[in-house]
Amino acid sequence: MKHVTIKDVARCLNVSVSTVSRAFNDKYDIRKDTKEMILKTAHEMGYYPNPIAKKLSQNRSLNIGVVVPEIMNGYYSEVAIVLQEFFISKGYQVLLMQSDENEDQELKNVKTLINNMVDGLIIAPTIGYKNASYYIEKHNEGYPIVFLNRIDETLQASKVIFNNVKWSFFATEHLIREKYKKIYHLSGYKNLCVSSERIQGFKKAMNKHNFPKENYKIIETGLLAKEGMDAIEDLIFQQDLPDAFFCVNDMVAIGAMKKLKDNGYKIPEDVAFVGFTETRIAKLVTPELSSVKQPTYDMAKKSGEMLLSRIKNPNSEIETVIFNGEFNIRKSSVRDSSIPAT
Amino acid sequence: MKHVTIKDVARCLNVSVSTVSRAFNDKYDIRKDTKEMILKTAHEMGYYPNPIAKKLSQNRSLNIGVVVPEIMNGYYSEVAIVLQEFFISKGYQVLLMQSDENEDQELKNVKTLINNMVDGLIIAPTIGYKNASYYIEKHNEGYPIVFLNRIDETLQASKVIFNNVKWSFFATEHLIREKYKKIYHLSGYKNLCVSSERIQGFKKAMNKHNFPKENYKIIETGLLAKEGMDAIEDLIFQQDLPDAFFCVNDMVAIGAMKKLKDNGYKIPEDVAFVGFTETRIAKLVTPELSSVKQPTYDMAKKSGEMLLSRIKNPNSEIETVIFNGEFNIRKSSVRDSSIPAT
DNA sequence: ACCGTTTCCGAAACCGTTTCCGAAAACCGA
DNA sequence: TCGGTTTTCGGAAACGGTTTCGGAAACGGT
Numbered sequence: 001m002k003h004v005t006i007k008d009v010a011r012c013l014n015v016s017v018s019t020v021s022r023a024f025n026d027k028y029d030i031r032k033d034t035k036e037m038i039l040k041t042a043h044e045m046g047y048y049p050n051p052i053a054k055k056l057s058q059n060r061s062l063n064i065g066v067v068v069p070e071i072m073n074g075y076y077s078e079v080a081i082v083l084q085e086f087f088i089s090k091g092y093q094v095l096l097m098q099s100d101e102n103e104d105q106e107l108k109n110v111k112t113l114i115n116n117m118v119d120g121l122i123i124a125p126t127i128g129y130k131n132a133s134y135y136i137e138k139h140n141e142g143y144p145i146v147f148l149n150r151i152d153e154t155l156q157a158s159k160v161i162f163n164n165v166k167w168s169f170f171a172t173e174h175l176i177r178e179k180y181k182k183i184y185h186l187s188g189y190k191n192l193c194v195s196s197e198r199i200q201g202f203k204k205a206m207n208k209h210n211f212p213k214e215n216y217k218i219i220e221t222g223l224l225a226k227e228g229m230d231a232i233e234d235l236i237f238q239q240d241l242p243d244a245f246f247c248v249n250d251m252v253a254i255g256a257m258k259k260l261k262d263n264g265y266k267i268p269e270d271v272a273f274v275g276f277t278e279t280r281i282a283k284l285v286t287p288e289l290s291s292v293k294q295p296t297y298d299m300a301k302k303s304g305e306m307l308l309s310r311i312k313n314p315n316s317e318i319e320t321v322i323f324n325g326e327f328n329i330r331k332s333s334v335r336d337s338s339i340p341a342t
Numbered sequence: 343m344k345h346v347t348i349k350d351v352a353r354c355l356n357v358s359v360s361t362v363s364r365a366f367n368d369k370y371d372i373r374k375d376t377k378e379m380i381l382k383t384a385h386e387m388g389y390y391p392n393p394i395a396k397k398l399s400q401n402r403s404l405n406i407g408v409v410v411p412e413i414m415n416g417y418y419s420e421v422a423i424v425l426q427e428f429f430i431s432k433g434y435q436v437l438l439m440q441s442d443e444n445e446d447q448e449l450k451n452v453k454t455l456i457n458n459m460v461d462g463l464i465i466a467p468t469i470g471y472k473n474a475s476y477y478i479e480k481h482n483e484g485y486p487i488v489f490l491n492r493i494d495e496t497l498q499a500s501k502v503i504f505n506n507v508k509w510s511f512f513a514t515e516h517l518i519r520e521k522y523k524k525i526y527h528l529s530g531y532k533n534l535c536v537s538s539e540r541i542q543g544f545k546k547a548m549n550k551h552n553f554p555k556e557n558y559k560i561i562e563t564g565l566l567a568k569e570g571m572d573a574i575e576d577l578i579f580q581q582d583l584p585d586a587f588f589c590v591n592d593m594v595a596i597g598a599m600k601k602l603k604d605n606g607y608k609i610p611e612d613v614a615f616v617g618f619t620e621t622r623i624a625k626l627v628t629p630e631l632s633s634v635k636q637p638t639y640d641m642a643k644k645s646g647e648m649l650l651s652r653i654k655n656p657n658s659e660i661e662t663v664i665f666n667g668e669f670n671i672r673k674s675s676v677r678d679s680s681i682p683a684t
Numbered sequence: 685a686c687c688g689t690t691t692c693c694g695a696a697a698c699c700g701t702t703t704c705c706g707a708a709a710a711c712c713g714a
Numbered sequence: 715t716c717g718g719t720t721t722t723c724g725g726a727a728a729c730g731g732t733t734t735c736g737g738a739a740a741c742g743g744t
Binding site for chain 1: 721722723724725726728729730731
């Protein structure tokens, strides 16, 4: 149980601790054969450098903080996995915290991580704008932060984002091309930037195709399946169902579809659906859900790389990278059912 | 950016560093008013103890390693969230790693965490038995480890597990009571203990009710939806469909249901389904899926508590806690459809 | 007033590294 | 052989805390 320290190794070999340290740190001022000799016996003695002492003397924690809004719905789980793997390969450890879509929790998480002296932060913010100024202040102080996804494009900070406007425009236009005449958008919270961007894309498509105002509508729901269900319940009660829905994400779409199916509606014959931020369940529900797929892996990895470069050079130029995705058309949104099963 | 250290505080107040340290550590030998005075000015100066230095001098990392098989399917995400929250509240940080259901990756993860000097480990092992001996060796050396879920009941180690045999017995018996006459079990890997325990429960029910051998079957699949789909494809091809399935988990069940629906079968009229380890999607698929729900929150929290007590007292008696769950019957497994929607 | 406790605090050692500085050793050309 | 470089290494000071030890001050009882 007792740990072998650098001193033990030094004493055993009759060299100084600094020499042993040099052997382990690829330093130039050590003779090649003494280095090898030291490494060899150190290994035999079961020595490896104490990471905590290393952190102290180098004044860095080799920890990265990752703050995501949630990790239950697949998307941010994947983000977490990618970042975890990436940073481990670079010698860092990841401290992952989730905010449960709560601004205050998020701020607490960030402060906890800063107090724990993480060398950098990747933040995928939740709903609301309260914390932005604090983050920007830290960012400007030179604290390495990279934002991911849920962040306003105009914000002056390093960030990796998705072109929500464009792809929600495409998704909506697809419904129009399929000749749906009355299209509602189940949007997320308006004070969540990805939601408002997706609303913009939706409106843009409506305008381009001169949809009359009475034939489209934006209904603010939330991000959960339950909220999609609630919205449908209302619409059924008000006898105000459109023939197609474009939803802020897959979970809302799936909840909405479920509620409609439970009430005897057929999808897509009676009502068509398109989701967003494709999750793995999109292909498991009946009918399979059309959705916009984001390049999760690439986006997460890019944010990791950007963070490392910010850590190396905290006052480097800020950089914004905008990703594009792909739109996967499936049975939930096409009139003829000739789409082959996957 | 420059950090305020304990020395700065001491110098500023004309006291010694040890006094400042005492003020921050609830030690007895300090006068109440000097303590308050120190805390007050320290706070004003923006001082807080450097956690890394603290860790070094106290010889502990205040880090907990959590190793789970995956975090994409909801169950272990929840485990991660619960543990994260629990340990943060106790002053620890959690290092979460996922093994992607790969034994070798798991061992690598554990070793990485041990090298990083975590104060303790919670492991939810993946498939296979290769690593068990290494873990047990560490466990016996006094390294604080608690196993969660995926671990053999007979293993001499601290663990929190679910009574799989019992609840898979109940789930199976429910299908029998509903008068299904030909019941197949889509099992997970046989060398995954939870799978084999669920197989046991299934067999037990079959035996109790004297099912003839030709009316039940155990088909080894995996843990993913895709594998449920593949199994169904085979069965359809072989024209060997039963009238009910009991599945090792919800994802396999959902995959299987999807494939059947795509081929025109009605659920539960043609084929009934029961899942296990209930996930949030169980209530979102059509029809809603009957499943055995595990007390995820309680189990995760219990494992955290057990780990803390092992950290305090590494050679305490090993303890095994077995949890029970509940069986939620939904439309996927009942003959008359009078089950109310939830 | 005296002595024995108790309370409170400072000095210094320690945790296990890295790194700076300087000195010994080796090398090299003349 | 000698002086000047260049390698190679050891000593010691950091890094920022905690903890042990011992002594001074305060206290209390006789």
